[in-house]
Every structure is written in C-alpha cells, then in structure tokens.
Amino acid sequence: MNYKIRLIQLCLLLSFSIACCSAQDVRLTYKIQLKAASPMRTAVLITNSGKESLPAKGWNIYFNSFKRLVDEKNPDFTITSIHGGLYRLSPTESFASLPSGASREIKITAEDSRNISDMPLGFYIVWDKNPEKGYSLTNTDPGYISAIPSEPEFAAKIFSQNTQLKDLPAPQKILPTPVxxxxxxxxxxxxxxxxxxxxxxxxxxxxxxxxxxxxxxxxxxxxxxxxxxxxxxxxxxxxxxxxxxxxxxxxxxxxxxxxxxxxxxxxxxxxxxxxxxxxxxxxxxxxxxxxxxxxSPRFEHRALLVDVARNFIKKEEILKTLEVMALYKMNVLHFHFSDDEGWRLEIPGLPELTQVGSQRGHTLTSEKYLPPTYGSGPQTGVSSGSGFYTRNDFTEILRFAKQRHIQVIPEIESPGHARAAIMSMEARYKNLSAKGEKQAAEKYRLADPQDQSTYRSVQMWRDNVVNVALPSVYNFMKKITDELVLMYKEADAPLTTIHFGGDEVPAGVWEKSPAVNELLAKDKSIENVDGLWKYYFSKVHEMLKSRNLYMSGWEEIGMKKVLKNGKKRMIEDSTVADRNYHADVWNNLLGTGAEDLAYRMANMGYKIILSNVTNNYLDMAANKSFHEPGMFWGGYVDIDKPYYFIPYNYYKNSKENLDGDPIAANAYAGKQQLSVAARKNITGLQAALWSETIATPERFEFMLLPKVISVAERSWAKDPEWVSELDTTQSKVLYQKAWNAYVATLNQREMPRLDSYSGGFNYRIPTPGVLIKDGKIFANNQSKNLKTHYTTDGSEPTVKSALYSQPLTSKGNYLFRTFNEKARGSQTIRVVFE
CATH class of the missing domain: 3.30.379.10 (Chitobiase/beta-hexosaminidase domain 2-like)
Incomplete structure (x- = not known):
C-alpha cells in the first residue's frame, strides 16, 4: 500500500535514561516536542543529566520510523537506513563529547509526517564495547501533551458536524439494523x-x-x-x-x-x-x-482482519475481539499471523519459525531473531514485537470462534511480506548444514543465496520476497497448509480456504536469480520474470484444490503485469477468473487507476470481498488532528466512512479525497460500474486493523471500536433508503436522518454497553467540537452522554477540570477533552483564543 510522499523537516528533541557501564555515569533523557504543525517539524534535544560526559564516539543510537528519512547532513551526526524502518544515528568526527548538563539538537527530514503516530520511536543505544546489547531509552513525555498545536479549523469542522446531530429520544435498539x-x-x-x-x-x-x-x-x-x-x-x-x-x-x-x-x-x-x-x-x-x-444477513462474508504480525496481540485479546465480533454478527476473522516483522504461529517440525520469526531485538543479521520495528526496542520477549501462539493457543481460538459461528481464515503472506519466514528458514538451513544434514537443510529454504536482485519494498525491506523458482518454497507452503489443516481438524473448526497474501511485491525481484533463470530456460510457458506471478499462484491453487480448499488473497492474485506506454502496470487477469479465487480488494485510491478495480474484477468473475482502504481500514486515523493516532495514506476513517459506504456503488457517497478535503465532482468519471449480474460476486465486506501503530491492547481497542460496528452495520443490513433515492437533495435528507439515529444508538446504547461487555473495551471517545465566533468560544459533543472539560494553564484536561456549560469569553490557551460516564477522555483539542 503506497505512501504519498511529501518531504518534511523533523528536529528530534531526544532525552533518554540509561545506565551504561559502571565506569561511565552517562544519563540522557529524551522528549519529542512539536515545533511546527504544517509541514510537521519536531525537535529532539539530547540532554546529558548524568555526572560523566557522553563520549565523542564509541556508541550508536538506533530508532524506528516507518516513514523514510532523508539525510539532513547534520555535521555532527549521520543517519543510516539499516533495513525496514530501523535507522542508526552515529556521531561524526566533528561531534564533541556532550558534557554533563549540556544539550544537542539533531535535524532529521522525514516523508509526509502529519500526526503523533509519525514520530520516530523505540530509541536505544549500543556501545561499541558491547555491540550485541542495546539499552532502551525512555521517553519522558510519551503523550506529547506539550506538542499539541492549535487546531481551530479542525475543531470548527468537528463543531459543525456535531451541530447536525440531534440526540433522538428513542434510538433504535438493535444493531446491526434488522430487516x-x-x-x-x-x-x-x-x-x-x-x-x-x-x-x-x-x-x-x-x-x-x-x-x-x-x-x-x-x-x-x-x-x-x-x-x-x-x-x-x-x-x-x-x-x-x-x-x-x-x-x-x-x-x-x-x-x-x-x-x-x-x-x-x-x-x-x-x-x-x-x-x-x-x-x-x-x-x-x-x-x-x-x-x-x-x-437475515445481507452478505455471507462479514469480516475483520486482525494483524498480529507487526505487533503481537495476546490470545486473551483475540478471544475478547471474537466476543465483540459475535455481538455484532460478524462471522469471519481474517488472521494475519505472518509478515515481514513477525511469524506468530507455532508449526510442528519448524520450530525456527517461532524461535527466530516471533522474536524481535537488537540485531543487524537476523540470524537469531528479527530486528526492532515499530519501536519494539532492543530486547526480545518484552514488547509487542515478540510473541506467538502455541498450537494449543490456536486450537483454543478456533474452538472459541466456532462456538460463536465465526470462521477463522489464516493468512500465509507470500511471496512478498515474507521476511520473518525467510529469515527463520535461513536459520534452519544454517543449523542443519552445520550438522551435515544438507538435504534436510534445503527442504524448506525460501531464498536463493545466489540471487543478486535488488529491490526495496514499501516498508523498506530488501530481502522480504520468497524465490518462487525454488521447489523448496512449495515444500514449505505444503507443510504449513497441512499443519493448519490438522489444527482445524483437531479443533473441529471449519476450514474452506487459506489466504496466501500476494500484495506489494516490489519491482526488481527475481531478476538476477540463477534459480529463476534455470526455471525460465526449462519451462517455456513462463514468458519472463513477471510470469512467475501466475506460475506461483497457479501452483498454490492446485495444492489447495487437492486438499478441497480454495485460494484467497489480495487483489494481486488475480492480476498480471503488462507494459503500457513504456511502463509496467498491474491489470486484472481474465485467464484465472474462473478458478474461484476470492480476492480482498483494498485499493480504490483516487488517482491510482484502481478506483474501480473491485468492480472490474467482479464483472470479470472473481469473488470479491470489499476491503476498501478509504472506508474500511480501521488503522487509518479518524481525522486530520495532529494528536489523532493512526495511518493516513488511505485517507481518514471515522465511524461515518464505513457507515456511508455503498457496496454496489461506492462512488455515489465518496465525500473526501486522501487529504480529507472534499472530493472532485468528476473523480470517478469513466470508471466501470458494477453490473447487476456481477453483484453475486461481491461476497461481502472486510474491516482491516493493521497493527503498525498498535502496540498495546488499549490502542488496539481504541482503533477497533466503535468503527468496526459501522462495518458490521453495512455488511449485515440492507441498503437504507438514502441509497436508492435518486433525488440528490432528498437522499441527503434521508441520510442525515439515518445518521442521526445511528450515532444516537452508538452513543446512548452501544458505547455504554461496551464499557462493561466482555470486561469492557477501551473504545475511542469522539473529540469535542470547538468554534470561535462573535468573541466567544463555543464547544459541543456528539452526544448528550458526553461532557466536555477544559483547561487554560496548558495541562491536559481531566474530569476534575472546568466543565464546559456555556460559551467562554476569556482570552487564553484552551485545551478541551470530551469524557464519558466512566471518566475516559477523548484526544485533546487545543484552541488559542486571542
């Protein structure tokens, strides 16, 4: 999934606390503060609060950023991309030691940073004397409260949205909406x-x-x-x-x-x-x-994808998620357990997958475990970067899901997004080779050691694609598939399909691989390297078919590369449309040419699950506020985006572009419509919760709820009146009426229920709206169940802060937060009234 690139300047204000060697009393602390909001600039000030000086050399600082950084040519530091999102900050020859009490500023340039989730994180220091060990650095201001910018335009937009909502005296009592x-x-x-x-x-x-x-x-x-x-x-x-x-x-x-x-x-x-x-x-x-x-349900497939690979989510949280899915009648858990950054499922006979692939810590070789990503830090086993499900854990999840009429679809990400598996099998190869067991060592190897191909994935990996020319790759896929089949059989759980990924394989893969050249010379049905795509998925398809399973994957499983106007691009492949491939189509990004891809593929005969990033990716930030966590490369997704999604004509109610601005009137001109006959090929909808920015159960639940209820509503309930109404003005009236009822039901019934249901959920509290007008500050909420509190001294509001009850007239620096009855607060909004 491609990031729109915009260079911005970061200055890192760094302060970390570390006990190094007993001979050195170096104490550093770090705090990241916002210096400018648009483009976003931060400052990291390194301050030495210890008794001894930080030496001029003999150390490196490592950190993560999932945004690519550009060298600012700081005279005292160099910043080097290691792999993935791992960066190394090193002192240059001109760097003087940092005395006790002194500070130093570092400049960094990052791509298109907009909110709190874009901050670099996971800082740790490694001393040259002990290069195998890293020491975590502590952020003294993890909430970045001091960094909140004034956001009057955003606050006014929320205010306007809230004024259009009216709490109904008797909201509907059942969600999703019954027939x-x-x-x-x-x-x-x-x-x-x-x-x-x-x-x-x-x-x-x-x-x-x-x-x-x-x-x-x-x-x-x-x-x-x-x-x-x-x-x-x-x-x-x-x-x-x-x-x-x-x-x-x-x-x-x-x-x-x-x-x-x-x-x-x-x-x-x-x-x-x-x-x-x-x-x-x-x-x-x-x-x-x-x-x-x-x-009765509208669609047979009502899914939630949970990514446990980027950041691990414990079994107990998965069971809790299944409970809330069942409550709102969702019936598919898409279990994304493998990716570049982690393999999370124990596979008998391949212990390296969890010994190596499920652990992250400081390493530059990935021989014993994977490197830190998404701020997971230098130590294995202590953060959400490490962890896996035992075979018993997984069968328990399967039984729990079956009891609640939920099917679990496992995903083996391939051929790209496979670095955790690749590194694990390389460790297996080295271990068995050292024992002289050459045949066993090569049986499940996923990489061609002679491959000199160069590429870089969207997530900045250069070695994350399996080599599909190797017979051992298919041994591996068969082994994983057969072990999964056995687990499902033991759990007496349904298994009809396995998801084999297929997305984001970068240009350049396989081009300089001897194994690939040998295969192309032997099999003339493969025209060129690009033909390996169909070759791989055809073999996987046949393997699954022999086990009475069908293949699921991302849209690319039904696509091929063609040369058009001198450039290679992916288009749908009609030659495999009759194979019962089920494709999760995520890409409908404006300006990419894929706006109508889901409909083109459905019209061609593919079975399609609408996983549109613009409406159903729950990891997208809810809005444009700096303080709102989450991604934004696919736009901003709050409860309204999945709610107003129209499965058979999602062009009709598209309202925003990827920047959150009003959509152009001709945005979908010339795009293919879904034919009436092809509607049967839309099997359902899927919400996706990717975990790059999710390192705790609390953040997981915050991003999940209440947005996932809107996906449940749209995948279960029939089209509402405003969908079929042809008169645009009347359709808007009908929509607003339905939206009022829906929001009232969420706030008056479902959110209070989720305060206690299944132990209670840390759902997102909507931010207050704030408007400066006629010499006064006005504030409002999405519901009468919520209260707004504010401060003027720069401190974060709590329920003990002043309660907003009437327009404010005093000038000042205001911070506003909304609170529910359980005293849980929203994100903070800052408005300067001058």
Missing part, C-alpha cells in the same frame, strides 16, 4: 426463574446463552427440552438459512430459525436489546422491551 423491526408495548422481566427451552439441535447455542445470562444474573438458567412459566424458547422452523425471528412479549421470548447459526444471531439481537448497563453489575432482573424482529 424488519417493530416495538410493542410491555416488557419481558428476565430473572432467576427464567428457563431456556430448546430444540435438541440448538443445545450448544442454548448453553452458550445460559452462560451469558449467568454473567448478568449471577445464576445460570436451566436448559430444558420443555418447560412452563417464564421461558426463552429456541425453536426450529422452516426459514431461509441464517434467518431468524425474535419475538419478545411479557410472557416469553421466542427465537426461531432453521439453523444453529440463525438461532445464534437471534441470541445476539436479544443481548443487544437488553439495557446497555446490564453487564455492569449482576442484577436480580432485567427488563427487555417487547419487539417483533425478522432478520
């Missing part, structure tokens, strides 16, 4: 006396519901084949697959379906129908409003 929903008078009083009466075919679901109700009531309801009195009935009837009916009245609750999956979805609607605070404390009874609901 038919009718509220009745009365309530069902759920208490200890209630029993669950179930058809025998739904016993597993009945027991799961009983376990859920025990968490609310403190006592598990009995599950019986029949009973009288207050009952929740799970009954079987002839309905379309996965359709359910939910009926609640004062006497009983009835969920009807023909399949266990349909019954499960009815159970989730029942849970969402309950008062939001039902999960906060155990209670003696819960009043459930009377309703009549008939419902």
């Amino acid at each position: 038919k929903y009718e509220e009745k008078s009365g309530v069902f009083r759920l208490d200890f006396s209630a029993k669950i009466v179930t058809d025998a075919s739904f016993s597993k679901e009945a027991n799961l519901l009983a376990a859920d109700l025990e968490k609310l009531l403190g006592r598990k309801p009995a599950v019986l084949p029949k009973s009288t009195g207050k009952v929740i009935i799970l009954q079987k009837a002839h309905l379309p697959e996965n359709t359910y009916q939910l009926s609640v009245n004062s006497d009983k609750i009835t969920i009807t379906a023909s399949t266990a999956t349909g019954i499960f979805y009815g159970m989730q609607s029942l849970k969402v129908l309950m008062p939001p605070k039902s999960w906060a404390v155990k209670q003696s009874f819960i009043n459930i409003p009377a309703v009549e609901v008939t419902d």
Whole structure:
C-alpha cells in the first residue's frame, strides 16, 4: 500500500535514561516536542543529566520510523537506513563529547509526517564495547501533551458536524439494523426463574446463552427440552438459512430459525436489546422491551482482519475481539499471523519459525531473531514485537470462534511480506548444514543465496520476497497448509480456504536469480520474470484444490503485469477468473487507476470481498488532528466512512479525497460500474486493523471500536433508503436522518454497553467540537452522554477540570477533552483564543 510522499523537516528533541557501564555515569533523557504543525517539524534535544560526559564516539543510537528519512547532513551526526524502518544515528568526527548538563539538537527530514503516530520511536543505544546489547531509552513525555498545536479549523469542522446531530429520544435498539423491526408495548422481566427451552439441535447455542445470562444474573438458567412459566424458547422452523425471528412479549421470548447459526444471531439481537448497563453489575432482573424482529444477513462474508504480525496481540485479546465480533454478527476473522516483522504461529517440525520469526531485538543479521520495528526496542520477549501462539493457543481460538459461528481464515503472506519466514528458514538451513544434514537443510529454504536482485519494498525491506523458482518454497507452503489443516481438524473448526497474501511485491525481484533463470530456460510457458506471478499462484491453487480448499488473497492474485506506454502496470487477469479465487480488494485510491478495480474484477468473475482502504481500514486515523493516532495514506476513517459506504456503488457517497478535503465532482468519471449480474460476486465486506501503530491492547481497542460496528452495520443490513433515492437533495435528507439515529444508538446504547461487555473495551471517545465566533468560544459533543472539560494553564484536561456549560469569553490557551460516564477522555483539542 503506497505512501504519498511529501518531504518534511523533523528536529528530534531526544532525552533518554540509561545506565551504561559502571565506569561511565552517562544519563540522557529524551522528549519529542512539536515545533511546527504544517509541514510537521519536531525537535529532539539530547540532554546529558548524568555526572560523566557522553563520549565523542564509541556508541550508536538506533530508532524506528516507518516513514523514510532523508539525510539532513547534520555535521555532527549521520543517519543510516539499516533495513525496514530501523535507522542508526552515529556521531561524526566533528561531534564533541556532550558534557554533563549540556544539550544537542539533531535535524532529521522525514516523508509526509502529519500526526503523533509519525514520530520516530523505540530509541536505544549500543556501545561499541558491547555491540550485541542495546539499552532502551525512555521517553519522558510519551503523550506529547506539550506538542499539541492549535487546531481551530479542525475543531470548527468537528463543531459543525456535531451541530447536525440531534440526540433522538428513542434510538433504535438493535444493531446491526434488522430487516424488519417493530416495538410493542410491555416488557419481558428476565430473572432467576427464567428457563431456556430448546430444540435438541440448538443445545450448544442454548448453553452458550445460559452462560451469558449467568454473567448478568449471577445464576445460570436451566436448559430444558420443555418447560412452563417464564421461558426463552429456541425453536426450529422452516426459514431461509441464517434467518431468524425474535419475538419478545411479557410472557416469553421466542427465537426461531432453521439453523444453529440463525438461532445464534437471534441470541445476539436479544443481548443487544437488553439495557446497555446490564453487564455492569449482576442484577436480580432485567427488563427487555417487547419487539417483533425478522432478520437475515445481507452478505455471507462479514469480516475483520486482525494483524498480529507487526505487533503481537495476546490470545486473551483475540478471544475478547471474537466476543465483540459475535455481538455484532460478524462471522469471519481474517488472521494475519505472518509478515515481514513477525511469524506468530507455532508449526510442528519448524520450530525456527517461532524461535527466530516471533522474536524481535537488537540485531543487524537476523540470524537469531528479527530486528526492532515499530519501536519494539532492543530486547526480545518484552514488547509487542515478540510473541506467538502455541498450537494449543490456536486450537483454543478456533474452538472459541466456532462456538460463536465465526470462521477463522489464516493468512500465509507470500511471496512478498515474507521476511520473518525467510529469515527463520535461513536459520534452519544454517543449523542443519552445520550438522551435515544438507538435504534436510534445503527442504524448506525460501531464498536463493545466489540471487543478486535488488529491490526495496514499501516498508523498506530488501530481502522480504520468497524465490518462487525454488521447489523448496512449495515444500514449505505444503507443510504449513497441512499443519493448519490438522489444527482445524483437531479443533473441529471449519476450514474452506487459506489466504496466501500476494500484495506489494516490489519491482526488481527475481531478476538476477540463477534459480529463476534455470526455471525460465526449462519451462517455456513462463514468458519472463513477471510470469512467475501466475506460475506461483497457479501452483498454490492446485495444492489447495487437492486438499478441497480454495485460494484467497489480495487483489494481486488475480492480476498480471503488462507494459503500457513504456511502463509496467498491474491489470486484472481474465485467464484465472474462473478458478474461484476470492480476492480482498483494498485499493480504490483516487488517482491510482484502481478506483474501480473491485468492480472490474467482479464483472470479470472473481469473488470479491470489499476491503476498501478509504472506508474500511480501521488503522487509518479518524481525522486530520495532529494528536489523532493512526495511518493516513488511505485517507481518514471515522465511524461515518464505513457507515456511508455503498457496496454496489461506492462512488455515489465518496465525500473526501486522501487529504480529507472534499472530493472532485468528476473523480470517478469513466470508471466501470458494477453490473447487476456481477453483484453475486461481491461476497461481502472486510474491516482491516493493521497493527503498525498498535502496540498495546488499549490502542488496539481504541482503533477497533466503535468503527468496526459501522462495518458490521453495512455488511449485515440492507441498503437504507438514502441509497436508492435518486433525488440528490432528498437522499441527503434521508441520510442525515439515518445518521442521526445511528450515532444516537452508538452513543446512548452501544458505547455504554461496551464499557462493561466482555470486561469492557477501551473504545475511542469522539473529540469535542470547538468554534470561535462573535468573541466567544463555543464547544459541543456528539452526544448528550458526553461532557466536555477544559483547561487554560496548558495541562491536559481531566474530569476534575472546568466543565464546559456555556460559551467562554476569556482570552487564553484552551485545551478541551470530551469524557464519558466512566471518566475516559477523548484526544485533546487545543484552541488559542486571542
């Protein structure tokens, strides 16, 4: 996924704390402060607060930046790109020692930095006397509160958006929106006396519901084949697959379906129908409003991709994520467990994959483990850079997912994004070769040692693509596939497909490989190096087919390179469109020519999952504020982007370009429309949560929620009225009405529910809007459930700070934050009122 490049100047204000050798008492601290917001400039001031001087040489400082840096020709320092996003800062001959109490400034230029996530991170120092060990440097201001710029234009935009929202007195009570929903008078009083009466075919679901109700009531309801009195009935009837009916009245609750999956979805609607605070404390009874609901999913594939490779996410957080996915009826977990920066799954027979590929620490060779990336630091096993799932962990995840009617699709990233696997198999090769086991050493090797090809991936790797001319590559893919099949069989979990990646293979790969030249000479069906793309995926396809699996991948699995106007470009390949390839199409970036790629491929016959970066990539920052974490190369994604996404015509409601500015009227002129016949080839939608900027469970949940609920809504619910309305003005009126209801439901029902559900989630609190007008400062919120607090002394607002209740007239430097009922705050907005 390509970064739009804009050079900006960074100055790093660095201060780290380190105990080096006992002979030297060098103490440094670092703090990064914003100096200019646009283009973004920061300063890093190295300050020596120790008793001894920092020597003029004999040390190097390493750090990470996923943005490429340009040498500013600092006379006292050189900055060198090592690999990936790892950089080395070294003193030059002109650098004088840094005395105690002295400071030194360093200038760095980075590409297109805009927000807090673009800051360099993971600083550590390595002394020449001990080059194998790094010492982490501590950031004394990790929140960068002092760096918050004044953002009056952004704050005013949020204010305007909030003024268009009106809290409704009775927002809809079930998300995703059901096909038919009718509220009745009365309530069902759920208490200890209630029993669950179930058809025998739904016993597993009945027991799961009983376990859920025990968490609310403190006592598990009995599950019986029949009973009288207050009952929740799970009954079987002839309905379309996965359709359910939910009926609640004062006497009983009835969920009807023909399949266990349909019954499960009815159970989730029942849970969402309950008062939001039902999960906060155990209670003696819960009043459930009377309703009549008939419902079924729009798309069969409603997915969330979770990237555990860039930053590891513990099993417990994955299980928690499956719980919230199930609550909103998402049914596919796309498990991205391998990439350049990590291999996270134990594979019997290949221990190196986790011994080497799951660990990150200070190394320049990657022989024992991988180098630091995304600020993971110099030590293995202590940060989210290291970690893996044992085979038992993974089978537990599979069982947990199956119980909640969620399919887990594993992804083996290849042929690119494969450095963790490549380095692991190189370690295996060296270990076995040293023992004289040459045949075993070469069996799973992924790299051609004689390959002199030069390339650089988007993430700045020069050795991250497997050599598809090697027979050992296919031994490896078969081994991983067969071990996955065994895990799924042990867990009794469904496995219909394996995702084999396919994205972002850079130009230049394989061009100077003896193994490739040998293959091209032997197999004349491969015209040139570019033909290896189809060769590789054809072999993987046949391997999967022999195991009764089909192939999934990114859009590139159905594309090929062609020469056009003297330049190579990727286009869809009609010759493999009949192979049942399922392609996650992420690229609809304006100006790339791929705006209509998903529709072109669907029209050609490919099965398409709409994974559009502009609307469904949850790792994108919610807005343009400096303090908002996340990526932005695909635009800005808040809850509205996936909500207003129209699967069969996403051009219609595109509103912003990649810079967050209004889209040009002719942005999609000449682009291919999705044909009515090809609609059947759109199998579903996918939200993607890539983890480059996610190093903690709290940040993971912050980026996930509530945005993922909007993806769940759009993948489950039928097209709303505003989609089919042809009159543009009326369509906008209908949209605003629906948007009001949706936001009110999120803020009044779903966010309070998620405060406690499954232990509670650290969801994102929306920022307040602030407007300076007529000599006053006005502030507002997205919901009446939220409160805004402010400070004028430069400190970050808390719930103990002044509460905004009326327009402010005093001049000053204002910081505003929104808080929910649990006293969790939003990102901070700074506005200077002069």
